[in-house]
Amino acid sequence: MEKMILMKPDASFAEEIRSYREEFLKNGDSMDGTASLRRDEDPVVWLKNVELYADKETVPSNFVCATQFIYVREADHRIVGMIQIRHELNEYLSQYGGHIGYSVRPSERRKGYAKQMLQKCLPYCKSLGMDRVLVSCIDTNIASRKTILANGGVYESTVYEPNEQINLEKYWIQL
Numbered sequence: 001m002e003k004m005i006l007m008k009p010d011a012s013f014a015e016e017i018r019s020y021r022e023e024f025l026k027n028g029d030s031m032d033g034t035a036s037l038r039r040d041e042d043p044v045v046w047l048k049n050v051e052l053y054a055d056k057e058t059v060p061s062n063f064v065c066a067t068q069f070i071y072v073r074e075a076d077h078r079i080v081g082m083i084q085i086r087h088e089l090n091e092y093l094s095q096y097g098g099h100i101g102y103s104v105r106p107s108e109r110r111k112g113y114a115k116q117m118l119q120k121c122l123p124y125c126k127s128l129g130m131d132r133v134l135v136s137c138i139d140t141n142i143a144s145r146k147t148i149l150a151n152g153g154v155y156e157s158t159v160y161e162p163n164e165q166i167n168l169e170k171y172w173i174q175l
């Protein structure tokens, strides 16, 4: 079985971070769970921002502290996915965004990586003192819904997010 590693990103992954971003841009796809990657063309800038988000002292105002993980295939050091854990919920996150955002690069989808990645993050959430996590997905995102359900997500409600004009399904996973 292939070995997969959930880890924090560092500069040794600069080229992988760049290619992950480019694949999403080429695909016109949503870069969920990647912090400021859409905006940050330079991986060094992105890594710096990830660091700022991780620390209460430096997180931008209106944001909560968050930990960024990458999901790496050991055999070729490919970043197949990214997942971000928000340490607490502010008003926006509690209504819409939830504790966790994630994505898998288009060329690596439908191999079970999202399900694994979410599962491997849950002990970390528990270690932060959470006893349950909120995860949400757009109501038309079948893959994300299945990812959440496979990890024990229990449906709470569907809410309309007016800025992006989307319906979001909210699920709770007990830790």
Ligand SMILES: CC(C)(COP(=O)(O)OP(=O)(O)OC[C@H]1O[C@@H](n2cnc3c(N)ncnc32)[C@H](O)[C@@H]1OP(=O)(O)O)[C@@H](O)C(=O)NCCC(=O)NCCS
Residues within 6 Å of the ligand: 029, 030, 031, 032, 101, 102, 103, 104, 105, 108, 109, 110, 111, 112, 113, 114, 115, 116, 136, 137, 138, 141, 142, 143, 144, 146, 147, 150
């Ligand atoms: C959602 C996403 C992370 C899923 O990643 P993935 O690695 O392909 O997901 P998995 O392979 O773990 O599959 C999870 C489940 O969804 C199913 N699935 C995956 N892609 C699917 C698709 N396009 N259509 C229908 N079902 C799909 C899988 O068969 C699996 O179902 P199962 O539990 O019955 O086996 C990925 O599509 C993605 O990055 N999308 C863009 C960003 C995004 O939407 N993030 C989620 C925000 S809430």
